[in-house]
Amino acid sequence: MVDFIDEHIRQMPNDIRRAKMSRILYMIPPAFDSVQEVIEYISDAMDLCRDKYEKLAAVDAIGQVMEDYGYVPAN
Structure with missing residues (x-):
């Protein structure tokens, strides 16, 4: 999963990448x-x-x- 995200996120503009990462982090419980x-x-x-x-x-x-x-x- 990490490889998939890493591969696809590199192609995104910074603002889109930040928004997507924010959404992913929102769904993961903090540790x-x-x-x-x-x-x-x-x-x-x-x-x-x-x-x-x-x-x-x-x-x-x-x-x-x-x-x-x-x-x-x-x-």
Whole structure:
């Protein structure tokens, strides 16, 4: 399956490839062993993102998830 995806995804434009990978990752349950792994995963994804509006949307979504779980930022 990985070989199939790898072969076909290389032929796609970057925006389409990112959308497809996002969809695939959405369907796979996360497998993190620690909070640090989650933070590193998010940090790496943000570093790879070159679209500032997409980054802003991601930060907003992450903030919303944090709020949903009871995080209150310090003043």
